[in-house]
Amino acid sequence: xxxxxxxxxxxxxxxxxxxxxxxxxxxxxxxxxxxxxxxxxxxxxxxxxxxxxxxxxxxxxxxxxxxxxxxxxxxxxxxxxxxxxxxxxxxxxxxxxxxxxxxxxxxxxxxxxxxxxxxxxxxxxxxxxxxxxxxxxxxxxxxxxxxxxxxxxxxxxxxxxxxxxxxxxxxxxxxxxxxxxxxxxxxxx
Ligand code: HEC
Numbered sequence: 749x750x751x752x753x754x755x756x757x758x759x760x761x762x763x764x765x766x767x768x769x770x771x772x773x774x775x776x777x778x779x780x781x782x783x784x785x786x787x788x789x790x791x792x793x794x795x796x797x798x799x800x801x802x803x804x805x806x807x808x809x810x811x812x813x814x815x816x817x818x819x820x821x822x823x824x825x826x827x828x829x830x831x832x833x834x835x836x837x838x839x840x841x842x843x844x845x846x847x848x849x850x851x852x853x854x855x856x857x858x859x860x861x862x863x864x865x866x867x868x869x870x871x872x873x874x875x876x877x878x879x880x881x882x883x884x885x886x887x888x889x890x891x892x893x894x895x896x897x898x899x900x901x902x903x904x905x906x907x908x909x910x911x912x913x914x915x916x917x918x919x920x921x922x923x924x925x926x927x928x929x930x931x932x933x934x935x936x937x
Pocket of ligand 1: 755770773795800899902
């Protein structure tokens with residue numbers, strides 16, 4: 749159902765069937781919903797929003813719940829993990845996380861320059877051949893809610909056949925699949 753169920757755009761357009769599926773707009777296997785710990789209620793409501801029945805929504809919720817992710821999905825206990833930061837930053841509309849995750853730029857300093865700010869220590873980090881990991885540096889600003897990164901309209905519905913078939917060359921879908929395959933074969937490093 750997550751991959752195949754025929755959906756409608758919204759209750760405002762009950763006759764407007766869309767080509768996109770849950771799996772197309774969200775993470776392919778739905779891990780984003782698991783990761784951000786969306787409630788069963790929320791998943792069922794959203795499924796009904798897209799024209800599915802309550803039961804179908806419950807089945808999707810059950811599938812999401814059954815998924816096993818190794819990281820702590822609430823991200824609260826493992827705040828030192830970069831993965832936890834993602835969850836926290838994206839959900840920092842929640843008050844307890846805001847107070848926990850308020851960082852000043854001065855606090856950030858220690859993460860950027862773990863060995864202090866002597867010219868030599870700065871040079872080590874700023875060196876283009878260095879190993880500064882910008883993905884793991886907490887920042888002092890709030891990112892958009894994770895929902896803001898999802899497509900409101902999938903390219904399948906925006907461009908239709910061109911997305912799949914392309915014009916004079918590989919299609920966007922083909923390019924996407926090739927990129928995905930490369931990540932799978934070569935890893936993300
Ligand atoms: C056309 C792309 C698209 C499709 C298809 C889609 N979603 Fe979403 N989904 C989104 C976007 C965009 C948001 C964020 C919307 C917002 O903030 O209002 C979202 C948000 C959600 C949320 C979070 C709602 C909340 O409480 O904040 C859930 C749960 C969800 N979708 C489940 C599903 C399920 C289940 C399906 C399949 C039945 C599905 N989505 C299909 C794009 C999509």
